[in-house]
Amino acid sequence: MRPFGTTIFAEMSALAARTGAVNLGQGFPDTDGPTAMLDAAAAAIHSGRNQYPPGPGVPELRAAVSAHQKAFWGLDYDPDGEIIVTAGATEAIAASILALCEAGDEVVCFEPYYDSYAASIALAGAVRRPVTLRAHDGGYGFDPAELRAAFGPRTRLVLLNSPHNPTGKVFTPNELGQIAALCEEFDAVAVTDEVYEHLVFTDADAPHVPIASLPGMRARTLQISSAGKTFSCTGWKIGWICGPRDLVSAALRVKQFLTFVNAGPLQPAVAVALDSPPSYYEQFRDGLQRKRDRLCEGLTAAGFAVLRSEGTYFVTADITPLGGTDGVDFCLALPERCGVVAVPTQVFYDDASAGRHIVRFAFCKRDEVIEEAITRLRRL
Numbered sequence: 188m189r190p191f192g193t194t195i196f197a198e199m200s201a202l203a204a205r206t207g208a209v210n211l212g213q214g215f216p217d218t219d220g221p222t223a224m225l226d227a228a229a230a231a232i233h234s235g236r237n238q239y240p241p242g243p244g245v246p247e248l249r250a251a252v253s254a255h256q257k258a259f260w261g262l263d264y265d266p267d268g269e270i271i272v273t274a275g276a277t278e279a280i281a282a283s284i285l286a287l288c289e290a291g292d293e294v295v296c297f298e299p300y301y302d303s304y305a306a307s308i309a310l311a312g313a314v315r316r317p318v319t320l321r322a323h324d325g326g327y328g329f330d331p332a333e334l335r336a337a338f339g340p341r342t343r344l345v346l347l348n349s350p351h352n353p354t355g356k357v358f359t360p361n362e363l364g365q366i367a368a369l370c371e372e373f374d375a376v377a378v379t380d381e382v383y384e385h386l387v388f389t390d391a392d393a394p395h396v397p398i399a400s401l402p403g404m405r406a407r408t409l410q411i412s413s414a415g416k417t418f419s420c421t422g423w424k425i426g427w428i429c430g431p432r433d434l435v436s437a438a439l440r441v442k443q444f445l446t447f448v449n450a451g452p453l454q455p456a457v458a459v460a461l462d463s464p465p466s467y468y469e470q471f472r473d474g475l476q477r478k479r480d481r482l483c484e485g486l487t488a489a490g491f492a493v494l495r496s497e498g499t500y501f502v503t504a505d506i507t508p509l510g511g512t513d514g515v516d517f518c519l520a521l522p523e524r525c526g527v528v529a530v531p532t533q534v535f536y537d538d539a540s541a542g543r544h545i546v547r548f549a550f551c552k553r554d555e556v557i558e559e560a561i562t563r564l565r566r567l
């Protein structure tokens with residue numbers, strides 16, 4: 188694991204703390220989630236639910252995840268055997284890859300990719316086969332021929348993240364259809380990271396569509412999400428995996444030796460949060476969309492060429508108009524130049540040249556924090 192060093196998020200948050208810069212690097216909200224969820228966690232702690240919970244997760248959370256999957260995506264999962272609770276999406280991704288891949292198996296993933304993907308693939312001794320998302324038409328797309336060429340006889344799974352971090356891309360039904368057809372042709376499993384499932388903005392080209400809902404895909408998909416983003420509790424690390432019994436039980440077999448179980452009293456609280464009325468999810472999305480719009484305005488005024496963000500907590504921007512050529516150098520100098528922290532996206536590519544001049548900003552922050560960042564960025 189030596190090549191992996193410290194994660195870019197820890198590095199950039201430490202830089203923000205050291206320099207007093209406004210931290211638009213690491214994607215975590217600076218306000219708390221629903222009060223009912225916080226109260227339920229405190230109540231669970233004070234009512235003695237502080238010992239090991241069941242391995243697959245507490246029954247009420249598995250039931251709540253099942254009801255949520257049905258209500259939002261029309262997907263049926265049996266809380267008993269088709270859903271397990273994990274230590275965030277991060278453990279869910281690691282457990283799925285470790286469960287399904289033998290050394291030398293290949294994992295198709297889109298780059299830029301969330302940093303834990305490469306590490307989890309390496310832990311399994313598997314090989315990543317990245318397909319590059321390139322900036323085009325103000326947004327991001329991939330070349331279907333490149334996607335097809337990434338599949339082969341050793342392909343075991345496709346790791347798909349939509350809505351996508353760091354680009355803010357939402358994969359369209361057409362793109363998902365292409366991926367699904369290749370999964371069938373090459374008998375591959377789709378492992379999907381849908382932690383931003385509720386953050387698709389109203390002006391996106393497509394709504395969120397879980398690939399598991401496409402014909403034939405439920406049987407070959409492990410669908411992953413987590414409470415961290417939707418309920419502003421990234422430090423709780425409560426996530427889940429839904430899928431067919433055989434694949435889920437394989438992931439559970441690995442999970443039991445990674446963490447055994449996780450955060451007992453937080454699980455019933457997340458069940459309460461998942462049961463929020465539809466208006467919660469709409470307001471959550473609309474609030475983030477307004478923040479996106481405001482930050483995009485500020486970035487444009489500061490001279491960045493802003494790329495389209497259709498979802499997530501993030502927007503990416505090209506530094507070329509500001510005379511920047513290398514995102515890492517640019518982000519390391521930014522706190523001193525104007526007191527703001529951003530994340531260079533080239534660290535999420537195998538082919539760093541594809542993202543060298545692109546940097547990512549998080550807008551999941553209080554309005555006054557975003558305004559302060561905008562004021563500072565004008566100094567560039």
Ligand code: PMP
Binds near residue numbers: 421
């Ligand atoms: N996947 C993506 C795309 C993310 O942005 C993040 C960060 N929240 C994670 C996974 C990790 O989620 P968790 O904190 O639930 O482990």
Ligand code: GLN
Binds near residue numbers: 196212213214215352
């Ligand atoms: N998901 C968050 C991001 O992309 C941070 C996660 C982390 O710090 N590992 O910024």
